[in-house]
Amino acid sequence: MKFIFLFILSFCSLTVLSQQLSGKVTYVVSMESYTKEKIDSISKNLKTKNVKMDKWMRDIFENTPDVKAFLEFNNNESLYFVEDKMQNDGKATYNVNRTFAGGDNIYYKNTETKEYFNESSTFGELMLIEIEPKKWKITQESKKNRKLCML
Numbered sequence: 155m156k157f158i159f160l161f162i163l164s165f166c167s168l169t170v171l172s173q174q175l176s177g178k179v180t181y182v183v184s185m186e187s188y189t190k191e192k193i194d195s196i197s198k199n200l201k202t203k204n205v206k207m208d209k210w211m212r213d214i215f216e217n218t219p220d221v222k223a224f225l226e227f228n229n230n231e232s233l234y235f236v237e238d239k240m241q242n243d244g245k246a247t248y249n250v251n252r253t254f255a256g257g258d259n260i261y262y263k264n265t266e267t268k269e270y271f272n273e274s275s276t277f278g279e280l281m282l283i284e285i286e287p288k289k290w291k292i293t294q295e296s297k298k299n300r301k302l303c304m305l
Contacts, residue, residue, distance in 0.1 A: 176228035183236075183255040184220040214248055221251040230266040235259075261285075 188196075193215050197208050222237040236255045260273040270285040 174229060177226075179225040179227075181223040181225070181255070182220050183223055183251045185215075185218055185251050185254070188215045210248075214250060217247060218250045221249065221255050223255045230264055232261075232263045234261040 193212055196215075197211065221239075224235055224237065226233045234256065236252060236257065236259075238258075258275050262269070262271045262273070264270075268287070270287055272283045272285050274281050274283060
């Protein structure tokens, strides 16, 4: 009888403990490499012809490094942020990948309390912005650009 009680107790504790879900997902955000011809065609289509602006744009498209972003989560909370890498002492460059990945913003979600926040630094002031949850509608609609997308 004592053995059965211990077996049931250990089974119940394993079931309760096995329901805890947590982890960390690492994303690598990268931009498709632009060929010299593609950069030239973008440059030609610009309305203003500014040599400095053209050089700046070329530098961005040719030298944008990949960025790592992280999603840390457990059963009811998640936190998304982009890796904070220090820049070298050389000239500062604009990183398109960092902007696409979320920049300096930090996103927090708590499904238990229904709290959704975005921590953002605007004009040097740190702000906590409440986000309304999105109401998704799944349809069978599709669109084909370069790849097939389900809308």
